[in-house]
Amino acid sequence: MTFASDNWAGASTRVMEALGNASAGDAPAYGGDAFTARAKALLADTFEHEVAAFFVATGSAANALCLSAFSRPAGVVFGAMDAHIARDEAAAPFLLAPGTTFHAVEGPDGRIGPEELSEALCYYPPGVVHHGQATAVSLTNVNEFGQCYTPDETAAVADVAKRRGLRVHLDGARFSNALAFTGATPADLTWRAGVDAVSLGLTKTGGWCAEVAVFFDPAVAEDVAYRHKQAAQLFSKNRFAAAQVIALLEDGHALTLAAHANAMGHRLAEAVAAAPDAALVLPTQSNEVFAWLSPAAARRLEAAGYPVRTWLPHTRRLPPPPDPAWTMARFVASFRTREEDVDRFAATLAAPAAAPA
Amino acid sequence: MTFASDNWAGASTRVMEALGNASAGDAPAYGGDAFTARAKALLADTFEHEVAAFFVATGSAANALCLSAFSRPAGVVFGAMDAHIARDEAAAPFLLAPGTTFHAVEGPDGRIGPEELSEALCYYPPGVVHHGQATAVSLTNVNEFGQCYTPDETAAVADVAKRRGLRVHLDGARFSNALAFTGATPADLTWRAGVDAVSLGLTKTGGWCAEVAVFFDPAVAEDVAYRHKQAAQLFSKNRFAAAQVIALLEDGHALTLAAHANAMGHRLAEAVAAAPDAALVLPTQSNEVFAWLSPAAARRLEAAGYPVRTWLPHTRRLPPPPDPAWTMARFVASFRTREEDVDRFAATLAAPAAAPA
């Protein structure tokens, strides 16, 4: 257990059983099967809203599909300074929504600040072609620094967007973790707060390939179906993707897994906070822990087999490190993390540095 | 068992076991894991050649990745009249290789005719910018009418392409079936015949999501890795895709499954040939059977639960139907097809038509 990322874990036992069960018998291809229908019904139940849902291979694909559905000529999408769609997906959303660009918006703790969004929109007066047209806002919940938006915080961003006629997208790669932390319902964190589409990520939660682009306005579905196919994301044997989603949505399985991962995240955070030469960057709200590490602390972890990658934020608003030589690192718990895994990590981090070489 | 397509089948038992085994333990994400390394080594063994391999969600994605890797400004890709890349993928390869277009080439039995390719290239004299620049040829083996290219037939097309400096792509959605029919080795049907990249499809063969873009020139890998990510096709938990490929390549499992499917295809063909008001369009070479059906025959099958979709070829070179009222339909056997499934189909097709309504 390296805490490198929650996508280093396999899939949950229930998901694997569901995959096994899904393999039996003939079933129509390309999502015409009963598993897909059942998964879509569960998604509507989960969100308490009619939905159009498209199963895809990756979170980037879900993001790209949502943003391309909302695209307009010379469109501009707004997101946080470190938005995954802009920084970590090799511009997939901007290949699949050609001619769309990204405008980074500052805010606290890696979030989009509503006032900062308002200011950013001033660069794009309606009808002035030179700068492009403001089209959509994309927020990430859990965000890129492990922080959650509450329903109110989501609505605060969405309200600014809606006043300018923008669509609102939610990158929910760790949406279940946000649900577990905030205690909000899926509806509260999405359409009730003004969100038009969600990239629902269930792979990190405990699937192996369980990502869905969910739209709350089914009228978009007609065209999006063609985008989905043209993005080479329509699985021929979609029942296997649907079966994973079913397993994760039934009986709140995803939420249970996420709550466990969050708890392990908090245990990790305690380990960081307790270490002599490490510190939390922000209070931990999910299964992701961002830490300042002294060079010695980083070396101790690396020596014990924990990969430490230096994190370079784009936002300028994070609290500074206790010491300028300390670097930022990320540690992530998963549904599979055990208390003893965290405790071994904690012991390594806490250990006094060895004698200098 | 409806014979609607081989992607209506689930996954083979060995594949499902492999998926189960792959779930255990932590593993690096994004293809940094041991399963992925093992699958790549097996691909190199299978093709007897150094390869760069990229795991993707769909055959369209593999095709798009291969063609975009070979793309040049205003590039033109040549393929058969009914090439899947041009007719059945909602232009995915042309979204992911922006500015690339397709030129359809006639030939016998849905294949690319080498002479016809030569003539088509005359439309694109080098250096004349108005028409675009000839860039690549893509052939499909098994092709869109269930026919196979032998190594010599492959080389005949590739030779024309190479003389003009074009790259050669093979859409191998049913490549194992082509291997089983021709008895050729993977190397013989690809790089030894002049093929530069293969979309290796193992999903229809018996996986659930087992598609790989295979390049024989590893020098392309550096840029293709970025295309792969930007196409939103880089699985975070790639070990699950790799495990399927391993299961299918080890011990010739894919070949065994494909040989069975082909045998069932031939049994289906016999049923068609024997029916009073149906006929084969072409001699069956793989697991796909193309049949001319009288309206009565189509009704009998539909009534018995076999979906009959009218096939509209783009090529003008297929033999005509025995009767102008007959329409073309396709029936496909899979690794799961049993003799009794075919025999039930045969009985339905052979049954005298009911009294007219």
Added chain:
Amino acid sequence: MTFASDNWAGASTRVMEALGNASAGDAPAYGGDAFTARAKALLADTFEHEVAAFFVATGSAANALCLSAFSRPAGVVFGAMDAHIARDEAAAPFLLAPGTTFHAVEGPDGRIGPEELSEALCYYPPGVVHHGQATAVSLTNVNEFGQCYTPDETAAVADVAKRRGLRVHLDGARFSNALAFTGATPADLTWRAGVDAVSLGLTKTGGWCAEVAVFFDPAVAEDVAYRHKQAAQLFSKNRFAAAQVIALLEDGHALTLAAHANAMGHRLAEAVAAAPDAALVLPTQSNEVFAWLSPAAARRLEAAGYPVRTWLPHTRRLPPPPDPAWTMARFVASFRTREEDVDRFAATLAAPAAAPA
């Protein structure tokens, strides 16, 4: 005077005077000037319809702008076998409307056949994502073989398109020549016959850079303005483009120039018809003459300084040459062609072949 193309001519005297006059004084950039307003008003007058008009650098740009405005995800545009948009523009419309592809439709004399269009649409049943969605039809008037569509012929194509909900685009690179031949009004040949947008080409007619994308539904203008800018086609000093359009639309100047070019085209046709070893491919309707030339005839012309380029049609429906060794060539008259220019050409073509080498 080589008859290589009508774009080998310069600009008409009135156009050059208009350019000179347009240079005086300050004027708002990017089309906010009085020349642009005047040109738009003249366009509305000319077409007897409210229009949204965008000035662009090339006919390809006008075509791309029109087709991208009508694009939908995985859209398919239908056009004639030799449509300029598909064969001679290096796929510009398909770069600027990413993910759009082209379906070639046969018909008589290089035109789109309405029945053939109807059949082509069968390949794209609504809602079936695999093949893409039929989006627009584009016809060229004067077409790629110098033939004109009458209002009725235009309507016959447009009617098929409209029944399927497709938009209709007219590539009017030589629109004035079509007006001169048919005697129809601009309204009759466009919106009254079902055309939604026109690429109005006035460069070949007598401008140097006078191309306009004209839309009859001004509601599209809001988004198209962004496409126009993003296509890098919004001139900063647009008054110079507008001044050319004004000069060509006022007092029927373009029509006068086109009528002269057509007359010279007919004189050219007589020369071809009279020659011993040349023949017309089709009856000449405009300023473009397509001729079958014997090798000797081609050599005589080349020797006299007339460039002869072999024309390779994509359509299979043109009448065959009188002799299989004869090749197709094109000769084009312009507003500047004089009778004596044609007569010199006629004398060269009529001259008895030299003794065999």
Added chain:
Amino acid sequence: MTFASDNWAGASTRVMEALGNASAGDAPAYGGDAFTARAKALLADTFEHEVAAFFVATGSAANALCLSAFSRPAGVVFGAMDAHIARDEAAAPFLLAPGTTFHAVEGPDGRIGPEELSEALCYYPPGVVHHGQATAVSLTNVNEFGQCYTPDETAAVADVAKRRGLRVHLDGARFSNALAFTGATPADLTWRAGVDAVSLGLTKTGGWCAEVAVFFDPAVAEDVAYRHKQAAQLFSKNRFAAAQVIALLEDGHALTLAAHANAMGHRLAEAVAAAPDAALVLPTQSNEVFAWLSPAAARRLEAAGYPVRTWLPHTRRLPPPPDPAWTMARFVASFRTREEDVDRFAATLAAPAAAPA
């Protein structure tokens, strides 16, 4: 004379004469003519280097062509915070180089800071696909705040780029003004300082449509010719574009015009500096003057017919206004500006504010 922009001026007398002369006689289309050859030779002379040159309709097109020529999969282009390519061209370069994105780099006075560029490159470690691959740097000279890069300043940026294997692009929409200010030769400000391609803008200088994409590595020309055509930027009657470039390059005409515009810019700057409630944002180096205006000053100018548009910089490094209520505006002189035009502006700006309404 409103000083709204230098593209509100017409074209110089010499340019208009050259256009008139270019219209005579037949000439091969698409740049095969003698004017185009002469213009290319003059460009090579001007830059003292072999060049590949492509004539285009707009500066955005030149930028797009240069950047697309240097594009690689998932490429990232670096530029100043307010780079015209990212802020004022509706993302044209990113439509024409699909999948390419922009990374804004801070620096002094709207320039790219070499150290800041170095830091920005740290976000894109080679081989890490998630973030994209650093591909090119684009600097603007004269930059977006009227400031010039000297040869040394250019080289300082280019050196950082070259160490990472990036190509260097220069957006030279006002390149002649930069030459006039720095006194450097075209070679010194481009390839001798590490620049690989220049968008040479001569429209604002005194043409009406005189923009050229100039590459110093002719090996790129083969593919760029196709990009040029596919971008719908290849003029059919290119002689008219070439004739303008010839007129502007011969006898240093462009430099003469730019020197005059710069001198008028400095006179404008003096007017701003002398006004009681206005101030220069930065010392003026070219024909563009950026000013802080009090609300009263802005009203005086507007009342006198000078349009005042509030300028919203993206960079955070410009000196603050003398008073937080003052806003930024831009005034631009052109080759046509006369001393008395500036003096009238100066008198308006200097006039005491009228009694409050």
